[in-house]
Amino acid sequence: MPKILEKRPLTPITKLYKVDAPLVAKAAKPGQFVIVRVREGGERIPLTIADYDRDEGTLTIVVQEVGTTTRLLGQLEVGDEIRDLVGPLGMPLEIPVEGHIVGIGGGFGAAALLCLMRELRQRGDTTTIINGAREKDLLILNEELTEVCDNLELCTDDGSEGFHGFVTERLAQLIDGDGPGRPDMVVAIGPMPMMRAVTETTRGKDIPTLVSLDPLMIDGTGMCGGCRVTVNNEVKFACVDGPFFDAHQVDFEEAVRRNKMYVKQEAESKDRTECRKLAVGQV
């Protein structure tokens, strides 16, 4: 079982883990993900491979606590083992365009840009990362991101750091030639509304755009079809055909709707884990 070697809180609900997983680290490529399960009877959830070190045999994952499994994961400490971890899953990200590549991250998404942008920069592309959050304290990994790209652009909704506004507003300025200038390609990873907004910002501007879809998954091997999304009017299994797709062809409405399939059960499950935690705390 993969052991946790390092744990670092990035925000009150976001944690970074370095995990010992030599086989996965050796095979991993930017854009791929793993599926983890943290306890017997637990759910299998997908997490992006934020970074990997082949020599060390480690993976970096960044987890935002939103429900039962991500919270249980958040309680694991250095030295603990993750019960099940399988990967790397999905297709490695291919960036067919050369030139100025802009990666946009929101929430845990910024983490997923680490290995990708480093690789692109090594390839000779000009790389810009737009990292956005609600406020200064929620911006994650600024230091690490600075190291892997040419230009790091920070945005906060409240203006407490960097550009005052949404990542898409800053992106629009770049498209108009501001700062590092017009992107030749955009890659967005983060919450669905953000990715959707980015998609609309680049639509019709002749800027190829990729987004990382995050449907509910179980096996991650193409066996269940639960992760199906519609892209260019075709049904795709995000776990094997994705998770990155041509943003301008994605049926976002369907993707958002399908992700809400279990909101009631998710809330019930989360309440229960909270109660249990409370109970343990009281003993």
Add this chain to the structure above:
Amino acid sequence: MPVKRVDKTPMPERDAALRSHDFEEVNEGYGIAHAQFEAERCLRCQDPVCIEGCPVRVPIPDFVHRVASGDMRGAAEVLRASNPLPAVCGRVCPQEVQCEEQCSVGIRFKPVAIGYLERFVADWEMAQPPVDVTVKLDRAEKVAIIGSGPAGLVCAGELARLGYPVTIFEALHAPGGVLRYGIPEFRLPKDVLDWEIDQLRKLGVEIVCNVIIGKTITMDQLMGEMGFSAVFIGTGAGLPSFMGIPGENLNGVYSANEFLTRVNLMHANDFPNADTPVMVGKRVAVIGAGNTAMDTVRTALRVGAEKGMIVYRRSDKEMTARVEEHHHAIEEGVEFHWLTNPIEVLGDEDGWVTGLKCIRMELGEPDASGRARPVPIEGSEFVMPVDNVVLSIGNKPNPLLLQTTKGLESNKWGCLVVHDNSSETSREHVFAGGDAVTGAATVILAAGAGKTAAQEIHEDLRA
């Protein structure tokens, strides 16, 4: 219990009204008296045609005779020598089109209940104190098995008995393939599967879960730096087909694989004690009429559906499910809509399933498969109000391994190509069997393929 000799000794079953709300096994299994009584019905024919009906040629009269004479250990040995998964096959083989179809008693009466007897012997064996099965794994050549379904499990066991160190790699977090995630507890208790897997572990077979060959490790790595001399591919046919009708991506539409996996592998029936949920409304329509469809519709009832329906474009005569499953489904109150073809899934404004639009069919001329081709009756469209639709219209082999492995030939259905009825693939020292080669088939065929492949691998490594 008075039983006429012309009939099969009935299988003790749990009451339909009770069992359709839980996951305990439906068939309770013969007691020793049932078994010996039934075994006595065997005529011990000179020419035992039943054996011809069995894909792995179980010496049926031999083991049945031993049951009749009370030699259960002997029966178990005979059985296991030819079929390494008797407790599973006794439960899930379609006996009515295999051994029992051939049985001579069946010409005038009901055939001998070969499947029930097979299960009895295997269950007897499991209930005995454990015997030492360890062997010396002292051969130099290591063999890798990809996939832990019946094909992989059997191949691993046979090779270990021949003395080879064997490692099984499984993509999921638990071994067993379809026996784990597909066939439900009420038909195949997971204890039975766990016992078989335990036997393999005792034999010294290493089972590594959470490794996908082609993703985590490539075939080249396996046969190169990792030092495996031969590989068996038993990756099954786990890629679900969809119909391509409008509304298929509405909330509440599942593939049978997803629905069954949520329950069997992830234990959604125990939500919220287990973390994975499954959405089941009052009315569930399952499209298809194979074993998977029956398992799905009966599972739906057990996780809370009030009405479970089978919707199938052909008639009951073309149904591919085991007869027993069909019977059990009827007893449990499943509704059957034969000659009914779904053409659209309807939903509400929030995207949840509300109905299934279907068209009625009639049978026409036989098609390529020899079965009567169903043709739509014009103007017969109607809407069935449903809350869930589960598609159970077949599975294809998973392309993951093929995508990343050079030199592996496959056909247009994605099945691995093997040479002249052997298990040899187009790549040296790489063998394959089970659903990955045949497309979705049966447990006994997969198990048989695993066994043959083990022999071929043995010969290959000795050459």
